[in-house]
Amino acid sequence: xxxxxxxxxxxxxxxxxxxxxxxxxxxxxxxxxxxxxxxxxxxxxxxxxxxxxxxxxxxxxxxxxxxxxxxxxxxxxxxxxxxxxxxxxxxxxxxxxxxxxxxxxxxxxxxxxxxxxxxxxxxxxxxxxxxxxxxxxxxxxxxxxxxxxxxxxxxxxxxxxxxxxxxxxxxxxxxxxxxxxxxxxxxxxxxxxxxxxxxxxxxxxxxxxxxxxxxxxxxxxxxxxxxxxxxxxxxxxxxxxxxxxxxxxxxxxxxxxxxxxxxxxxxxxxxxxxxxxxxxxxxxxxxxxxxxxxxxxxxxxxxxxxxxxxxxxxxxxxxxxxxxxxxxxxxxxxxxxxxxxxxxxxxxxxxxxxxxxxxxxxxxxxxxxxxxxxxxxxxxxxxxxxxxxxxxxx
Amino acid sequence: xxxxxxxxxxxxxxxxxxxxxxxxxxxxxxxxxxxxxxxxxxxxxxxxxxxxxxxxxxxxxxxxxxxxxxxxxxxxxxxxxxxxxxxxxxx
Numbered sequence: 001x002x003x004x005x006x007x008x009x010x011x012x013x014x015x016x017x018x019x020x021x022x023x024x025x026x027x028x029x030x031x032x033x034x035x036x037x038x039x040x041x042x043x044x045x046x047x048x049x050x051x052x053x054x055x056x057x058x059x060x061x062x063x064x065x066x067x068x069x070x071x072x073x074x075x076x077x078x079x080x081x082x083x084x085x086x087x088x089x090x091x092x093x094x095x096x097x098x099x100x101x102x103x104x105x106x107x108x109x110x111x112x113x114x115x116x117x118x119x120x121x122x123x124x125x126x127x128x129x130x131x132x133x134x135x136x137x138x139x140x141x142x143x144x145x146x147x148x149x150x151x152x153x154x155x156x157x158x159x160x161x162x163x164x165x166x167x168x169x170x171x172x173x174x175x176x177x178x179x180x181x182x183x184x185x186x187x188x189x190x191x192x193x194x195x196x197x198x199x200x201x202x203x204x205x206x207x208x209x210x211x212x213x214x215x216x217x218x219x220x221x222x223x224x225x226x227x228x229x230x231x232x233x234x235x236x237x238x239x240x241x242x243x244x245x246x247x248x249x250x251x252x253x254x255x256x257x258x259x260x261x262x263x264x265x266x267x268x269x270x271x272x273x274x275x276x277x278x279x280x281x282x283x284x285x286x287x288x289x290x291x292x293x294x295x296x297x298x299x300x301x302x303x304x305x306x307x308x309x310x311x312x313x314x315x316x317x318x319x320x321x322x323x324x325x326x327x328x329x330x331x332x333x334x335x336x337x338x339x340x341x342x343x344x345x346x347x348x349x350x351x352x353x354x355x356x357x358x359x360x361x362x363x364x365x366x367x368x369x370x371x372x373x374x375x376x377x378x379x380x381x382x383x384x385x386x387x388x389x390x391x392x393x394x
Numbered sequence: 395x396x397x398x399x400x401x402x403x404x405x406x407x408x409x410x411x412x413x414x415x416x417x418x419x420x421x422x423x424x425x426x427x428x429x430x431x432x433x434x435x436x437x438x439x440x441x442x443x444x445x446x447x448x449x450x451x452x453x454x455x456x457x458x459x460x461x462x463x464x465x466x467x468x469x470x471x472x473x474x475x476x477x478x479x480x481x482x483x484x485x
Contacts, residue, residue, distance in 0.1 A: 275481050304449070356456060
């Protein structure tokens with residue numbers, strides 16, 4: 001019976017071996033060849049040859065076609081020292097019909113000894129890999145998308161009806177930083193719909209209550225708390241540095257203020273509003289689509305703009321709308337799919353109807369028809385007498 | 395005849411209906427027909443000068459009439475006119 005070492009030696013005689021120098025000369029784009037790392041996951045994650053694709057030897061037969069579909073293409077395999085890649089090269093050549101296969105002599109060890117650079121990929125911890133495993137399985141999210149989520153900073157305006165479900169699900173999804181702006185405390189009448197809060201946190205500031213709920217789901221989320229009322233004096237400072245803003249505000253003046261500020265910072269806003277059994281949803285992505293003022297140039301008078309406090313709302317409705325917002329946030333961050341920019345969704349819970357309307361950029365929009373630098377602090381959110389007018393509507 | 399979709403804030407003015415059938419060959423006529431059937435809606439839809447209030451958005455099917463011909467936009471049988479005021483509720 002031949003020894004393992006003897007088999008490897010014999011196989012090496014039957015395949016082409018190339019020196020790391022030759023592989024290095026191919027350059028990072030491979031110059032027509034595909035460089036395949038056949039080591040285990042943890043070895044690949046530690047460091048690998050720049051531009052290499054990863055197909056562990058144990059999954060070679062089932063996965064190589066996904067990485068290299070053209071059997072006529074030059075394939076250079078490597079492992080740690082050149083043995084596993086020789087065996088893999090043999091398999092590709094003799095069993096799978098790949099025509100131009102080589103194994104890199106000495107593996108990545110020799111590559112490093114020669115002083116060639118390696119790529120050290122960012123990766124998830126084993127705990128994160130487990131936690132986000134269902135995201136990793138979805139190609140539209142995957143490892144790259146999950147990394148984007150972990151790097152993302154999302155600002156929630158309001159930790160109320162709309163903000164609560166967003167806070168919980170975005171935390172669960174692994175959004176790295178969640179900012180929360182809310183100057184209210186938890187009230188018993190909130191608990192019919194504001195699911196981030198709880199009975200034993202009545203009287204607690206909503207930002208603190210939401211932080212507790214977020215960390216119960218995902219302790220890794222960095223929570224930034226802003227227990228303030230959003231105003232012209234603080235909005236630019238607060239929204240600076242966030243990638244996406246989730247608008248769950250409960251009044252018009254602040255919605256217009258937010259719009260004008262977010263146009264200045266070019267930050268996309270995922271906007272929803274609710275009343276009774278009906279909800280509206282859209283994405284306002286400055287300069288790529290319409291802004292809030294393009295859709296609603298002027299707020300309605302108070303009698304046509306009742307608040308949930310005054311008119312009531314089905315408790316589940318902000319859950320539905322808040323989660324539709326969360327989906328838009330994830331898409332904006334990962335780049336997957338098509339967002340609601342340029343579209344307005346109307347949801348009628350009583351009739352279970354969804355109506356979609358087109359929203360166009362207004363070429364004469366008082367805000368987004370201009371460059372961000374041209375918009376001044378003084379004109380943000382401005383409407384004659386509006387603040388006083390709707391203060392009564394609460 | 396076309397169908398007008400009535401937003402929640404206007405329903406009290408039309409006896410609680412969600413949809414109202416109205417006649418008219420353009421958007422302006424259809425909305426005038428609504429105001430005649432339900433006079434309480436008139437001041438909410440139209441300004442004193444007779445134009446559409448700026449805070450009321452009107453769509454013919456899924457398109458904003460502001461990018462069509464405004465109140466002069468032709469309406470065909472079976473079209474839907476959507477009246478949409480802004481909502482700000484979030485809490």
